[in-house]
Amino acid sequence: xxxTVIIVVGLLLCAAGVTxxxxxxxxxxxEERREVREKRRAERIANYEKFMDSLVLSRNFQFNxxxxxxxxAGPMRQIMNPAFNVGMWDGTADITLxxxxxxxxxYYVTIIxxxxxxxxxxxxxxxxxxxxxxxxxxxxxxxxxxxxxxxFSRTGGATLTITNPWYNPVQYTxxxxxxxxxxxxxxxxxxxxxxxxxxxxxxxxxxTPASSGGFFPVQSDVRLMKHSVFSxxxxxxxxxxxxxxxxxxxxxxxxxxxxxxxxxxxxVQQAPVQVVEHTTVYEEPAAGMDRAQRRAYKARVYAAKIxxxxxxxxxxxFPNSMxxxxxxxxxxxxxxxxxxxxxxxHVEVHLPTERGITQCVEMLNxxxxxxxxxxxxxxxxxxxVSFNISDGNTLYHADFAVSTAMGETVLTLLTPDVTMRYVGxxxxxxxxxxxxxxxx
Numbered sequence: 001x002x003x004t005v006i007i008v009v010g011l012l013l014c015a016a017g018v019t020x021x022x023x024x025x026x027x028x029x030x031e032e033r034r035e036v037r038e039k040r041r042a043e044r045i046a047n048y049e050k051f052m053d054s055l056v057l058s059r060n061f062q063f064n065x066x067x068x069x070x071x072x073a074g075p076m077r078q079i080m081n082p083a084f085n086v087g088m089w090d091g092t093a094d095i096t097l098x099x100x101x102x103x104x105x106x107y108y109v110t111i112i113x114x115x116x117x118x119x120x121x122x123x124x125x126x127x128x129x130x131x132x133x134x135x136x137x138x139x140x141x142x143x144x145x146x147x148x149x150x151x152f153s154r155t156g157g158a159t160l161t162i163t164n165p166w167y168n169p170v171q172y173t174x175x176x177x178x179x180x181x182x183x184x185x186x187x188x189x190x191x192x193x194x195x196x197x198x199x200x201x202x203x204x205x206x207x208t209p210a211s212s213g214g215f216f217p218v219q220s221d222v223r224l225m226k227h228s229v230f231s232x233x234x235x236x237x238x239x240x241x242x243x244x245x246x247x248x249x250x251x252x253x254x255x256x257x258x259x260x261x262x263x264x265x266x267x268v269q270q271a272p273v274q275v276v277e278h279t280t281v282y283e284e285p286a287a288g289m290d291r292a293q294r295r296a297y298k299a300r301v302y303a304a305k306i307x308x309x310x311x312x313x314x315x316x317x318f319p320n321s322m323x324x325x326x327x328x329x330x331x332x333x334x335x336x337x338x339x340x341x342x343x344x345x346h347v348e349v350h351l352p353t354e355r356g357i358t359q360c361v362e363m364l365n366x367x368x369x370x371x372x373x374x375x376x377x378x379x380x381x382x383x384x385v386s387f388n389i390s391d392g393n394t395l396y397h398a399d400f401a402v403s404t405a406m407g408e409t410v411l412t413l414l415t416p417d418v419t420m421r422y423v424g425x426x427x428x429x430x431x432x433x434x435x436x437x438x439x440x
Contacts (some may be wrong), residue, residue: 028038030301045154049402052153055178056124056131062087063149063160065174070107074168078320080407080425083298086147086160087179092117093137093147096295099162099405100170109381111299111405114139115291150177198353208334303404310376310383310402316341317400317411319424324354325412326419339424340398347371347389349396349412353420364415366391381405402426
């Protein structure tokens with residue numbers, strides 16, 4: 001009898017434990033919504049990590065740099081030109097990057113613009129934060145360049161380190177994205193295709209051009225083809241007229257040391273009210289160019305736009321970081337309404353600044369109608385612009401260093417109290433202008 005009672009009590013206790021464990025916690029509607037949001041965010045992060053893993057393993061991705069720095073302690077420089085990137089696809093690397101040469105001062109910036117397929121020692125290794133991708137190539141030189149990508153799967157960020165036995169390592173920071181290979185519809189013999197299509201439209205011949213240059217008859221029951229042919233002919237004729245009308249109106253030269261485009265411009269010293277006209281920049285069609293030629297052409301056009309902007313003396317500087325010199329803390333600027341405007345007859349200043357040792361942030365907000373000693377000089381890496389302005393009895397000195405290759409613009413502003421260094425980019429429109437956009 002005692003054994004029976006003990007067995008029954010044990011069974012009851014087991015049943016009670018199962019019942020307590022099986023009970024589901026009753027959540028309030030607010031807690032349920034919170035759990036749904038947390039689960040949704042976790043799924044998005046997991047899907048993004050899978051997407052990044054797929055890009056790396058497929059060897060089909062693009063690295064988009066935003067900054068680069070000479071190691072171990074060189075100044076960090078920003079890259080504003082969106083044409084710089086490294087594309088990896090099918091065992092081939094499309095490399096377009098600014099690169100710092102020199103083992104001892106003076107260092108100088110050159111442009112790497114190559115398409116290489118002889119990648120040696122390509123290694124993909126998974127880490128606890130993402131992936132490490134390493135390969136080497138000669139870049140058509142006598143030395144070896146080693147590229148090391150450190151890719152972070154959760155954030156999509158990446159760092160690229162280029163090492164060479166003759167120069168200091170150069171490190172880039174940026175992001176990883178999917179590589180979209182562009183397909184040009186009009187190849188090199190585009191004029192023949194356009195003329196053939198136009199001749200078909202004029203003659204009314206119910207035939208369409210074949211890929212080999214011949215023709216094949218169209219079935220009579222396909223009646224919508226005529227409208228498609230006329231639409232295609234109209235579009236091709238418009239493209240042909242635009243291609244004929246676009247002729248370059250400026251002269252550019254490329255130095256033998258690197259592929260940085262350099263326009264032939266004499267350094268100028270402008271009076272406060274003197275206006276230099278814009279340089280009209282016409283873009284040529286990219287048909288018939290290979291990838292390296294298209295990248296070099298984009299660099300030339302980008303440099304010509306910056307040259308035109310500086311020579312017009314009608315531009316605005318938009319900062320994205322500031323630093324008190326010497327050795328102050330670098331602060332990021334996220335507000336888009338700060339600017340330094342240089343115009344023909346005046347200067348507008350609306351910038352944050354710091355006050356002495358306390359590093360309290362103050363605002364510079366004034367217009368100066370007194371612009372003195374304006375000098376704009378063409379240098380090897382871009383432009384050097386300097387001038388003096390005054391706000392009442394307070395004198396300021398501004399010094400711009402504009403890179404035509406990267407688009408980086410550094411403003412050094414000397415005030416009576418401190419010296420500030422701003423890094424940003426140039427454009428000729430205000431932020432609230434509907435046509436406002438970056439030079440890309």
